[in-house]
Amino acid sequence: MPNIEYIWKELEDSYRKVLTTPSFNAWIEQASPISLVNNQLTIEVPSTLHKEYWEKNLSTKIVETGFKLTGQEITPIFIIQNEIPDEKSLKKTNKKNPLEELSAMENSRKALLNPKYTFDTFVIGKGNQMAHAAALVVAEDPGSTYNPLFFYGGVGLGKTHLMHAIGHQMLLNNPNAKVKYVSSETFANDFINSIQNRTSEAFRQEYRNVDLLLVDDIQFFADKEGTQEEFFHTFNALYNDGRQIVLTSDRLPNEIPKLQERLISRFAWGLSVDITPPDLETRIAILRNKADAERLEIPDDTLSYIAGQIDSNIRELEGALVRVQAYATMNGQDITTSLAADSLKTLRPTEEKKELSILKIQETVCNYYHLQLKDLKGKKRVKSIVVPRQIAMFLSRELTDNSLPKIGAEFGGKDHTTVIHSHEKIQQLLETDIVLQKEVTELKQILFN
Numbered sequence: 001m002p003n004i005e006y007i008w009k010e011l012e013d014s015y016r017k018v019l020t021t022p023s024f025n026a027w028i029e030q031a032s033p034i035s036l037v038n039n040q041l042t043i044e045v046p047s048t049l050h051k052e053y054w055e056k057n058l059s060t061k062i063v064e065t066g067f068k069l070t071g072q073e074i075t076p077i078f079i080i081q082n083e084i085p086d087e088k089s090l091k092k093t094n095k096k097n098p099l100e101e102l103s104a105m106e107n108s109r110k111a112l113l114n115p116k117y118t119f120d121t122f123v124i125g126k127g128n129q130m131a132h133a134a135a136l137v138v139a140e141d142p143g144s145t146y147n148p149l150f151f152y153g154g155v156g157l158g159k160t161h162l163m164h165a166i167g168h169q170m171l172l173n174n175p176n177a178k179v180k181y182v183s184s185e186t187f188a189n190d191f192i193n194s195i196q197n198r199t200s201e202a203f204r205q206e207y208r209n210v211d212l213l214l215v216d217d218i219q220f221f222a223d224k225e226g227t228q229e230e231f232f233h234t235f236n237a238l239y240n241d242g243r244q245i246v247l248t249s250d251r252l253p254n255e256i257p258k259l260q261e262r263l264i265s266r267f268a269w270g271l272s273v274d275i276t277p278p279d280l281e282t283r284i285a286i287l288r289n290k291a292d293a294e295r296l297e298i299p300d301d302t303l304s305y306i307a308g309q310i311d312s313n314i315r316e317l318e319g320a321l322v323r324v325q326a327y328a329t330m331n332g333q334d335i336t337t338s339l340a341a342d343s344l345k346t347l348r349p350t351e352e353k354k355e356l357s358i359l360k361i362q363e364t365v366c367n368y369y370h371l372q373l374k375d376l377k378g379k380k381r382v383k384s385i386v387v388p389r390q391i392a393m394f395l396s397r398e399l400t401d402n403s404l405p406k407i408g409a410e411f412g413g414k415d416h417t418t419v420i421h422s423h424e425k426i427q428q429l430l431e432t433d434i435v436l437q438k439e440v441t442e443l444k445q446i447l448f449n
């Protein structure tokens, strides 16, 4: 009997022949064979959605290929993994031939889809893995499996990005498909205008004659009775025709105030999937992708530093990178961790800046370098104390609003010129000293956590 690796490799080859690259990446690459015992092939997959998809659409091939290779009936068993996705699941490629891409791009432009929001540029992490998988199913098989598909979650977490990615992918698969993307406000305005201009028929034609309707931020339907009424009819017309609907909101339908019950229940016919804030690894991967796309040279520790500063909103994370880039250009410097820290300093809320005391900085530096507080504040001139003392003064100057004399006083009554000198010294060293850059970054992370 062939071994499990051989069987899996053969299976992969046969799936590669029948699946598109994004589907292969999402379903096959994310699964791993665990064991083959008593003709049972146990396969680990990342989520329930993957499990269901495998069971429904991909397991027949296991049985067929298994029989061909072993002469036995192989039964697949799927188990769900719990751990954080590894490197390979964080970045996927999604390449098509150039002509297909060109025609899809033209149609995407007409559908008002952001060219940057594709599956290709979407980084998969723990918080969005399920949403990404559902988006792929819908893009590959619109109107059948999950209709409507409803993404919900906090601001700037990638709902719109995924929604556009579905549109792009559908157009890549079928360049003649009609895709329409609107925000809920645009839908409401178009509806109101159609009443004012007596163009209701044209409005209906426009919204009901599409293969994929993407409506963003439907929480803004709250309180808009007439718009909800019209959307209800649009929804029914599309749904009954087997056209795909994808919606996003910052919360679940039943949490949207004044959303009609009949809409809530219709939205529940499909799949609602949430997107949660990305973990640190995913945030770093997103920044790395973005930096590569913009051809920015940024050291890994600087990316980690930026990712450590903004932990919930990916739009802000991207904004931070733009800010760092602009700051580096303005100052004619390379991007380093110290430069990133400087440029992001003002992003931190002022309360945070005020809350941080000199004593907290001193204690943190002492813990970090295993020193006594009295030595840090004292006069000893050995290097192992002098440098941490200068770092602590530097941080007190950078991260608090205290005056130079006050900082000097807190360091055992030193003169303010000593504080200036320490600050300059550390600032200078940070330009070149990688170890120091790392230490200062870590200290800042400790202080702000």
Ligand SMILES: Nc1ncnc2c1ncn2[C@@H]1O[C@H](COP(=O)(O)OP(=O)(O)OP(=O)(O)O)[C@@H](O)[C@H]1O
Pocket: 117, 121, 122, 123, 124, 125, 128, 153, 154, 155, 156, 157, 158, 159, 160, 161, 162, 217, 250, 286, 314, 315, 318
């Ligand atoms: N997983 C991801 N990989 C790469 N970029 C991402 C990812 N998630 C979000 N982004 C980027 O973050 C930015 C904000 O994402 P998006 O606009 O899709 O958020 P949203 O959830 O729709 O926010 P809102 O609720 O404000 O509408 C976009 O530039 C998007 O490309």
